[in-house]
Each structure stands twice: as C-alpha cells, then as structure tokens.
Amino acid sequence: MLSRSALRAVTANARTFSSSASRQTKVAVLGAGGGIGQPLSLLLKTNPLVTSLSLYDIRGAPGVAADVSHVDSHSEVTGYPADKLDEALEGVKVVVIPAGVPRKPGMTRDDLFNTNASIVRDLAAAVGRVAPDAHILVISNPVNSTVPIVAATLEKAGVFNPKHVFGVTTLDVVRAARFLAGITDSNPNDTIVPVVGGHSGPTIVPLLSQTDKGKSIVGEVYEKLIHRIQFGGDEVVKAKDGAGSATLSMAYAGAKFTDALLRALNGEKGVVTPTFVKSPLFADQGIDFFSSQVELGVDGVEKINTLGPLSAEEQKLLEACLPELKKNIEKGKAFVA
Ligand code: NAI
Numbered sequence: 001m002l003s004r005s006a007l008r009a010v011t012a013n014a015r016t017f018s019s020s021a022s023r024q025t026k027v028a029v030l031g032a033g034g035g036i037g038q039p040l041s042l043l044l045k046t047n048p049l050v051t052s053l054s055l056y057d058i059r060g061a062p063g064v065a066a067d068v069s070h071v072d073s074h075s076e077v078t079g080y081p082a083d084k085l086d087e088a089l090e091g092v093k094v095v096v097i098p099a100g101v102p103r104k105p106g107m108t109r110d111d112l113f114n115t116n117a118s119i120v121r122d123l124a125a126a127v128g129r130v131a132p133d134a135h136i137l138v139i140s141n142p143v144n145s146t147v148p149i150v151a152a153t154l155e156k157a158g159v160f161n162p163k164h165v166f167g168v169t170t171l172d173v174v175r176a177a178r179f180l181a182g183i184t185d186s187n188p189n190d191t192i193v194p195v196v197g198g199h200s201g202p203t204i205v206p207l208l209s210q211t212d213k214g215k216s217i218v219g220e221v222y223e224k225l226i227h228r229i230q231f232g233g234d235e236v237v238k239a240k241d242g243a244g245s246a247t248l249s250m251a252y253a254g255a256k257f258t259d260a261l262l263r264a265l266n267g268e269k270g271v272v273t274p275t276f277v278k279s280p281l282f283a284d285q286g287i288d289f290f291s292s293q294v295e296l297g298v299d300g301v302e303k304i305n306t307l308g309p310l311s312a313e314e315q316k317l318l319e320a321c322l323p324e325l326k327k328n329i330e331k332g333k334a335f336v337a
Helices: 004-022 037-045 061-068 082-089 109-130 143-156 170-184 219-240 248-265 312-336
Strands: 026-030 052-056 076-080 094-097 135-138 165-167 195-197 204-206 271-282 287-297 300-304
Touching: 026 037, 026 082, 037 052, 037 061, 037 248, 052 061, 052 082, 061 076, 076 082, 082 109, 094 109, 094 248, 109 135, 109 143, 109 312, 135 143, 135 248, 143 165, 143 271, 143 287, 143 312, 170 195, 170 204, 170 219, 170 248, 170 271, 195 312, 204 219, 204 312, 219 312, 248 271, 248 287, 248 300, 271 300, 287 312
Parallel strands: 026 052, 026 094, 052 076, 094 135, 135 165
Antiparallel strands: 165 271, 195 204, 195 287, 271 287, 287 300
C-alpha cells in the first residue's frame, strides 16, 4: 500500500500529466535560421508551454533544430529545409514569422517592403492552406504593412480569423520599460509603458502619462525619451554597422509575446499586452489595424481595449501616427489586391 506522501506524489504527477497532455502546443518558427530566428527558437525551446517546436527556413533550419534540440526541456524539435514548408506547418497552433531581410544603416522599415512583402504573403498562404486555425505572430518588417498582408492573404483564401493574427510590437514595449527605468533609476518591471499605434518611428506612441514613473517626465527629458523609444531600433542598426538590426532583444521580445499568448490559450486570465491587430478603434478613419492593450484569451484576441486618457503631448503623437499608419496599411493591402 502506498504511503500518504507517495500517494500525494502520484496524484500530483497524474495532475501534471493530464494538464500537460491537454496542452499539446506545437509552435513553428518561419525564418528560424536568421538572426532573430535562432535565439527565438532557443528561448521557445525553454518554454514549458511549447510541446513541439517546428523550425523552418530556406537556409539552415535543420542545423539550428539539431543544436536547439539538445537543450534539456521536454519539447521535441524538428528542422525543415526550404522544400518542406507544408510539413513544417502540420498541426501547428502558433506560427511565429521572423523571415525576411533586416535593415541596414540609413534604411527605414518601409524600405524592406519590396523584399519582405512577398516572403510574408507566401508564408501566410501556406499557413492558410495547411494550418488555417493557427495563430500567426508577425515579426517581419514593416509590421504596419506585413500584418495587413497576412490578413488579406488569409482573407483571399477564405480563412482569415482576426482573433488569430498579431503584429509583434513587444520590442517597443520592452524598450520603453527599459529606457524609462534607466532615467528614473527604477526596475523595468515597475516602469511598464503601454505603447500603442504601429511599429515604426512616428507610428510608435508611448503612453507615459499612464504610468506612475512616466507621468512626471516633462520637457526636454520627455522629448528625448519619446524619440529614443520611437527610434531605438536605429541605435542597434547603427551599432551593428551593416550587419543587421535588433536580433537578441527582438528574440527576447518575440518569446515574451509568444509566452503571453500561450498562457492565454491555456486558460490564464488577465493576460493583457499591446499588439498590432485588426482593430475597430480607428476603423472609422480607414485605419483598421492598430496596436493597443489587447486582452488575450483561449481563442486569441479576446478584448481590444480603448486607449484611455491621453495627455496633450500624447494626443499630438497620435495625430502624427494616424496618417502614416494609414499609408502603411493601405500599401500592404494594395500589394495583395
Ligand atoms: P536575418 O536576415 O538574420 O534572418 C532572416 C531569415 O529569414 C534568414 O535566415 C532567411 O534565410 C530567412 N528567410 C528569407 N526568406 C524566407 C522564406 N521565404 N521562408 C523562410 N525563411 C526565409 O534577419 P533578422 O535580423 O532575423 O530579421 C528578420 C526580420 O525581422 C526583418 O524583417 C526585420 O526587419 C524584422 N524585425 C522586426 C522587429 C520587430 O520589432 N517586429 C525587430 C527587429 C527586426
């Protein structure tokens, strides 16, 4: 007969087994061989909510998969070469897309459009064909245009679910918390800033007035902080001097957003984070994608929060964001049409 403590251990194991068995979450990374894709794949390998990891790239994914697969977490990792995209997508619940070219010094994210638009369109078409219910997390820039491209591609295929398509703007949120913490001598966990709008220069709208540490920042310090959050990516592009843009901090941000979504898909309540989604907030102005605080749930987007009270400065930032964002969205839609 089992002792009371042994019985407790068996019951706990059974509970762990049944809950993990109900959470069969296969995650795919498309562009897994790249600067973002490699560390992102590693971070996802360490996430206990990922049960299976499918790594795809036109170059190098099997090697990355073999390497990452030796990390001692329970998930299985498989790498797929260029001609095995459909196999890579079979049964996936979440697809993260960092495929495409990054910026070089002097380039804007929009300069990447010509190359990345078709990469993202073709990958989205494959997801629509093989895993139409998957949640798609778009990292490839320009996010303001690539998300509408994914949506329009899925719409064409008759499988667009607006609750399942996300532009990953988390790096802006990560930077805002880090930079604000730096000037207020605080812990970034205490300086979380909602960042809304889009993901490029003036379309990035940090709402410092909605945070305890940020609301007292004014004048030149405020202007500089806003500029640094909006153009933080340029610091990395310049420092890398032609070798690309943010990869490590982006992998961290991508893993953070994926983890938030997986927790919500697994039933955790109250998971709220900014993300660029199909949104009603400014749809009356012809802007039907927007990033605001979004509550995630078991089926992806659960509730899109409004912006809340804005300061006069933030109102101005928003006014600068909207026309630019509108252009970026229309460019993405026109590409698919
Ligand atoms: P990278 O050039 O190091 O890696 C891109 C990878 O995509 C390469 O391994 C390449 O082989 C692969 N690829 C190209 N075409 C493909 C296809 N059709 N299917 C599958 N894989 C394909 O670039 P990096 O630095 O990893 O950046 C990737 C993207 O992420 C860029 O567009 C960059 O602008 C964007 N980015 C987005 C950020 C965000 O906050 N959302 C932040 C930083 C970068």
